[in-house]
Amino acid sequence: MALKYLSALFLPGLLVLLFTRVSYNRVIGLVLTVGLIAASVYKGYTNSFALIVIDALSLTAGFWYAQKMKPKTKQIAE
Known part of the structure; x- marks a missing residue:
């Protein structure tokens, strides 16, 4: 039973990151x-x-971290 709770804690967030990538x-x-x-x-x-x-x-948490991983656009100095 503890394995289910541990999996529920980590796997959905990791799946969000994987599918986002x-x-x-x-x-x-x-x-x-x-x-x-x-x-x-x-x-x-x-x-x-x-x-x-x-x-x-x-x-x-996975959705929040996927937002943080979004590449930042560089601003061109003119």
Whole structure:
């Protein structure tokens, strides 16, 4: 049971980062990860409300970090 909580803490955030890097769009990365979590809940792998809350926190952290990873544009000095 502890493995489920530990996985819920790290994997959704990492998946958001992975999908963001692959698709070059953080919203698409978030939507794909939410879809995977929804499928997991539907199939019965997520069986408690606490796991869903931890997944949501991890998604939020991954989305925030994906925003921080966004490349900054350089301003040209004229």
